[in-house]
Amino acid sequence: MTDLKSLRGMVDLLPSEIKRWQNVESLARQHFDRAGLKEIRTPILELTELFARGIGEGTDVVGKEMYTFSDRGGRSCTLRPEGTASVARSVIENGLLNNGPQRLWYGGPMFRYERPQAGRQRQFHQLGVEFVGLESVLSEAELISIAWDFLKLVGLKGVKLELNSLGTNEDRSCFRKQLKVWLEKKYELLDKDSKQRINVNPLRILDSKNPNTQKLLEDAPSLNEFLSDKSRERFFYLQELLHQLSIPFEVNHKLVRGLDYYSHTAFEITSDQLGSQATVCGGGRYDGLISDLGGGNTPSIGWAIGMERLILLLGDSFTNKDVPCVYLIHRGSNTDGVALDVARKLRFAGIPIELDYSGSTFSKQFKRADRIGAQWALIIGEDELSKEIVMLKKLHSSSSDSLTTQFSFNLNEIDNLITFLKN
Template identity: 45%
Template sequence: MPTRGIQAVRGMNDILPDQIDRWEFFEQSVRDWMAAYGYRNIRMPIVEQTDLFVRSIGAVTDIVEKEMYTFVDHLNGESLTLRPEGTASCVRAVLEHNLLYSGPQRLYYSGAMFRHERPQKGRYRQFHQVGAEALGYGGPDIDAELIIMGADLWKRLGVSGVRLEIGTLGSAESRSVHRTRLIDYLQRHLCKLDEDASRRLHSNPLRILDSKNAGMREIIEGAPRLLDDLDEDSLIHFERLQQILREQGVDFEINPRLVRGLDYYNRTVFEWVTDKLGAQGTVCAGGRYDGLVEQVGGKATPACGFALGVERVLALVMDSIIPQAPPDVYVVHKGDAAAGFAWKTARHLRDRGFQAILHCGEGSFKAQMRKADASGARFAIIIGDDEAQAGEISIKPLREAAEQVRVGLAEAADLLKRA
């Protein structure tokens, strides 16, 4: 019986060479974009202690209850988790290495995250995020900066059809007042709540407002609005944020039901959403999390950030990515002396900034020329034993009607640059 082939884990995808151009384009765009705003790169481990996410994200959330990849390290009995998001890891790293000692920090990270969800377009079990975190800044200006950064990125990438929704969760005190009103309202409609909403009624009632169950829509639309329970400071913060966005020409909609899926948010929350990706319409989301640093073990520190889904953004920009340029030359060779000189030629051209593919393996000149043409290279460098003994190469244009020329290796780079 033949051995069964091993495939990738469901929902965890390979990124193939034909797809990598847009990934590399995006990654370079992100580096330039973050540098323009003064955000510095930080890289955290993929695996963290489980308690970090339970404490920060919230025990009664879909992520912690259903989606985390958690396991026990059999060497020491620790409960470990593949990171489902980056903010908690970033805060942990900032505290562990005392980065706030030198003042507020603008940081960004990128990499793989893991959630055990039903795979579908735009939602995978291993997915990639870029996140930005601004720690130590308390005013609405940093909230506005992070939102404006999103508007800037869409412009840099040529993305259209993305709109901004903003909201506010107020302070812990305002949420406590609202929580009481919300529970009272939902209890009056108990018979209409689905199983998930009934379970969360007393543990996390705000998350009920984020339900995707169409049968709950009428109840949700009639629920008390958190905006109506805001304390004065939260209201001033939110109004100032709106003022900055208007002054900077950033269009937005206020979504009073925007609650986000993690417990650590307070005050400003926002999402960049699109109708081009079906059900997975959120491409970037974030907000303020002033209590998280203290929850993870540090001193009370204001903070704000966002994360964007790389796969979702790439789905919006795939047609605007310029493919990577093909190699400049493909070196074909035949004969014992030619082989050694072909190695020298390829190295010589690479040292002078050319992309050069050296043919490896057997093959006639005719077969090698077919591979040279298929590579997309502009030129074939042809080396036989005669050329090798004379220290020369033949340069044949592959993409234009021009004569093949034979020159010394020392002249080749200058001739190719002029071509």
């Protein structure tokens, strides 16, 4: 075995699993098209500063998970750890908002330098939607429904939508102060991680998975209590709309997402089948992001789905194997050119066909045709060549009589063969 291997956490998508990716991707494209979203593709590599400023210096993503390096010109570059900051940058840079609010989707690889485990890789793929320049609760409800409906469309079951409102920046900073005061009183009872977090990002302690900490937090002040009337109204209206859409959800006041830019609505769609990486889809409102990056004041909201996690959850449900229609068997001097030419003609006519290269015995070539599951074998040997015909044989047919399963066609009238195969 070679000692050249893919880097840790970078995985190959092999031919045997690519079909389900293509299926999910094509359903996504269809679904987003129908919702009137436009695709956007941004570079995988950006200036480090974009993420540092956009995502937040205090976040884990920026603090310890970025793939950062200097390019030959000495610029600090980073492989994108998520899509939102790049999309925001592109929207600003290209002045897209001059054409009104942007309803966008994107997909592609993201990079985070973490220890891989189930449902987590260093290079992974996200599918995301961003509504840039839209403030209404109605647009939020639609954005969430687009995610929910997509997951239903691909056949995902057993997922849960959790919802929270983080309020405005003012609501949150007020809450942050109160929470900090409360936490400091209980400092000695906190777990190690939470103790460290108390100054950096106390809100995230709410998210702690430590059971003792969670127990302690039952009496903690709730973000909910600090929401302004306006924030509270928004949140209730969103819930009302989701009810009308019959999209089930749970309000989780402890749902605090890890990236700094969220405000008001935050949500997650989770599955209990994913091991500890339960989130399939996460998103929220990021009203401050665009202005933080130098654009105008632009309310926005978005989400991202983890493709690997989604595909993991879908399991084998998407693996309808595509079998080649025709396998072209040929043997004998001078059959190479004719065989290749016939193959091309069938392909032009839209018939999937594979050519045997081996030159081994007909018996072997038939075995191969059978193994790959071809429906038809097309045979060109020296006899056929001299008579200018090809033989067609139906595979997977009853073994009783093979004579009835053979057909012949003049090479010059390959159209007959094409017509026959198409029926």
